[in-house]
Amino acid sequence: MTALVTLRNVTKSYVRGKQKVEVLHGVDLAIEAGEFLALMGPSGSGKTTLLNLVAGLDQPTSGEVAVAGDRIDQLSRGSLADWRARHIGFIFQFYNLLPVLTAEANVEVPLLLTNLSKAQRRERVQTALQLVGLADRAKHKPNELSGGQQQRVAIARAIVSDPTLLVCDEPTGDLDRQNAEEIMNLLQALNRSQNKTIIMVTHDPKAAEYASRELHLDKGKLTNDARRAA
Amino acid sequence: MKYFRLVWAGLWRKKTRTVFTMISVVIAFLLFGLLQGINQGFGTALTNLDVDRLYVSARTSMTDGMPISYLSRIRAVPGVRAVSMWAYFGGYFREAKTPIPAFATDATELFKVYKEIKIKPEYIEAMAKTRTGVLIGQELAAKHGWKVGDRIPIGTSIWTNKSGSNTWQFDVVGTFDASAYGAGFPTFYLNYSYFDEARSFGKGDVHYYIVSVQDPKQADRISHEIDDMFANSAVETRTQTESALAQSQLKQLGDINFIANAIVGAVLFTLLFLTANTMMQSVRERTSELAVLKTLGYSDAKVLTLILVEALLLCLFAALIGIGLAALVFESPALQKLFGNFSMPMIVGLMGLGIAVLLAFISGFPPAWRARQLNIVDALAGR
Numbered sequence: 001m002t003a004l005v006t007l008r009n010v011t012k013s014y015v016r017g018k019q020k021v022e023v024l025h026g027v028d029l030a031i032e033a034g035e036f037l038a039l040m041g042p043s044g045s046g047k048t049t050l051l052n053l054v055a056g057l058d059q060p061t062s063g064e065v066a067v068a069g070d071r072i073d074q075l076s077r078g079s080l081a082d083w084r085a086r087h088i089g090f091i092f093q094f095y096n097l098l099p100v101l102t103a104e105a106n107v108e109v110p111l112l113l114t115n116l117s118k119a120q121r122r123e124r125v126q127t128a129l130q131l132v133g134l135a136d137r138a139k140h141k142p143n144e145l146s147g148g149q150q151q152r153v154a155i156a157r158a159i160v161s162d163p164t165l166l167v168c169d170e171p172t173g174d175l176d177r178q179n180a181e182e183i184m185n186l187l188q189a190l191n192r193s194q195n196k197t198i199i200m201v202t203h204d205p206k207a208a209e210y211a212s213r214e215l216h217l218d219k220g221k222l223t224n225d226a227r228r229a230a
Numbered sequence: 231m232k233y234f235r236l237v238w239a240g241l242w243r244k245k246t247r248t249v250f251t252m253i254s255v256v257i258a259f260l261l262f263g264l265l266q267g268i269n270q271g272f273g274t275a276l277t278n279l280d281v282d283r284l285y286v287s288a289r290t291s292m293t294d295g296m297p298i299s300y301l302s303r304i305r306a307v308p309g310v311r312a313v314s315m316w317a318y319f320g321g322y323f324r325e326a327k328t329p330i331p332a333f334a335t336d337a338t339e340l341f342k343v344y345k346e347i348k349i350k351p352e353y354i355e356a357m358a359k360t361r362t363g364v365l366i367g368q369e370l371a372a373k374h375g376w377k378v379g380d381r382i383p384i385g386t387s388i389w390t391n392k393s394g395s396n397t398w399q400f401d402v403v404g405t406f407d408a409s410a411y412g413a414g415f416p417t418f419y420l421n422y423s424y425f426d427e428a429r430s431f432g433k434g435d436v437h438y439y440i441v442s443v444q445d446p447k448q449a450d451r452i453s454h455e456i457d458d459m460f461a462n463s464a465v466e467t468r469t470q471t472e473s474a475l476a477q478s479q480l481k482q483l484g485d486i487n488f489i490a491n492a493i494v495g496a497v498l499f500t501l502l503f504l505t506a507n508t509m510m511q512s513v514r515e516r517t518s519e520l521a522v523l524k525t526l527g528y529s530d531a532k533v534l535t536l537i538l539v540e541a542l543l544l545c546l547f548a549a550l551i552g553i554g555l556a557a558l559v560f561e562s563p564a565l566q567k568l569f570g571n572f573s574m575p576m577i578v579g580l581m582g583l584g585i586a587v588l589l590a591f592i593s594g595f596p597p598a599w600r601a602r603q604l605n606i607v608d609a610l611a612g613r
Contacts, residue, residue, distance in 0.1 A: 085527020
């Protein structure tokens, strides 16, 4: 099987003040299409940095990052923005919805970058909201929704443009147990029924149990790679 | 257009702040519209003044008298169509705080010079036949309830008549409509012959000769000829076109153009900082939201454009309201009276919108650039 995501000898370092800090040290990784990968590890291990590289939010200091056949480490800032619009759906820990827009307007935001007509956009938004079970909350603003509902809207926004890859950074980190389970069930359903490839950073072992593969990162290096039977 | 909702929502993120900023912009552009409108109004009024009318006054001062003997000599200058005169009466009705813009004149000639003034011929004839007659503007007549046949007492702080009184009795013989002239046309005329005979001093003097020329192209030549004719005489003259005279009178109030531009410039300069500050605060508060947009695939250029459009929307929307209000103010009866049938010139509206666009770009660019330069990873991490 061809890997959807490939990282070869990736290093990433930052300069903080006068100090250069290397966060990732020669990471090699392959993620196949349809996988649900949970990326775990202690704080500061480089999980979010790795996620940012795969999502095209950041560039490696050295090494290769290829996603869906594109060498994204070689793309310019502008090209990378276009690439993200086409390939990545992002789910944040704190939902990061635009507070002034309704749920449906939030979900529509990525579609504004496409050539879809208003009617087509509306149809897609409704489908996405139905998928996450929030069709009846389309006109509500984020502050009128619970945390779990806001995260569902964020998921609808992530999937509405049918991206190649869903990237989740601690998607249950701000939710109580019940809401966290609902969100994980939703992500798992998207992975299984829609065959969405998902990469999720989490501290929560219970959330990681929903993934088909668990990867551990420690001090910038991959330490453990375990696949779970479906 | 599809981004409108996104931009509009961003603009109203902090409603109170946006409303107060908008009010400031509205007031600034209201002021701009009023001052520039008045400025343009004076300009338009001046250009509309008749170019074939010349005003002759004493070179030393408009208030100094010139001999009545000049009349026939001016009339004899080639190219002169008609000549009338004004002698300032300085009247008031009942008390000095109710001034009447009264002048002594030769009515028959006056209405040949001011062709646009509407008056019935029989009123001019009645004036010629009635020594104590007066012709009054319709508005002034309406204001005091005067009508043809009334005998009215008019006081003057300058002229004592032969009987030693400062109150003169006049008979209203007719009214006229000066609306076609616009503002500034004196609306009370008495017979010069009667006035000159009855006043106890200053006999034989007038303050202005108003000359109507046959060909406006000859106005310059005629002006020079008149002034040359009286050069080195006891009372030298200064001859000006109607618009030049109006301009020199306006300059006595100050340079209106400079004052208007200086005030508007200062207001808009202050506004620039206010709007820039609002936009900067707004962008600073939305750092993570802008980072999310970039994460979703909005390019740096697109984010820059969205912020600039937001600034444009804020400034244009408020400027439109301000200029619209200014245009309404110009329709008010008080200003209509001052400028005649005058609306705010279209050029003022266009200038205002142009300034609003400039203001939006100058004040919106720094925050828009900041948003463009935003690093997604740092912004999402709150750094």
